[in-house]
Amino acid sequence: MPRSFAIERGDSVDAVVATIEQLFLVQDHDVRIMKFEREQRDLPKRKAEIEARLEGHRQALAQAKSAVQHKQAxxxxxxxxxxxxxxxIRKLREQQMQLKTNREFRAMEEEIRAVERDIAADEERVLMAMEEVDSLQQKVREREQQLRAEEESVQAEVDGIDQRGVALQAELDRVKAERARLAAEVDPAWLRNYERIMANRRDRALVPIENGTCTGCHMKLPPYICHEARRHQAIVTCEFCGRMLA
Ligand SMILES: [Zn+2]
Structure with a gap:
């Protein structure tokens, strides 16, 4: 019971109604300030998520480059x-010169031919591998283009977020100044209560009663609380969530 009547000031009904209206205005501003501050806090995370999109493209490019290097090796x-x-072959040719008989000479010639065939086969392998290098290098260029395109789109989005950050700060400054101006006009006792509850609840400190229910916590209120709130003679708070009732 005493929590529901934190302050008995004997204010006139009109003054209380006016104070409640002022507090609602202050609260509108506080709600916007909290929303903007939440968005502001989320900006670095959003930027990091966008920049993370580059990682896949960077890996794909690194893999393509590594494939070229392997093929070149x-x-x-x-x-x-x-x-x-x-x-x-050079050594065999030298030895061949020392040979005495035609038979030995021809046998050596056969051996040299075999090595020459191996060289021809190796050269064929090199040519094929070089063609593969060409197509792998083409893939590297494609990956580089994809990465650049993604970098541009990421940069544009990051710039957009930075701009939003600047706009948010300006809006915050404006709403905070307006809030300070409005709060200065509110009865200090009511404002202190409001701010204490707001610091605790972090969403709303002042809530309307609807169908005998606190719209802050959705609990059914005892009739005398609703009655006291309607009399507009004092600060009336919800006995369940502690929010001020209007
Ligand atoms: Zn409540």
């Missing part, structure tokens, strides 16, 4: 192999 290995085979 394969080519390098085969080229070294070819060089080794050519050295072998």
């Amino acid at each position: 394969d080519i390098k290995k085969v080229e070294v192999e070819i060089e080794t085979r050519r050295d072998k």
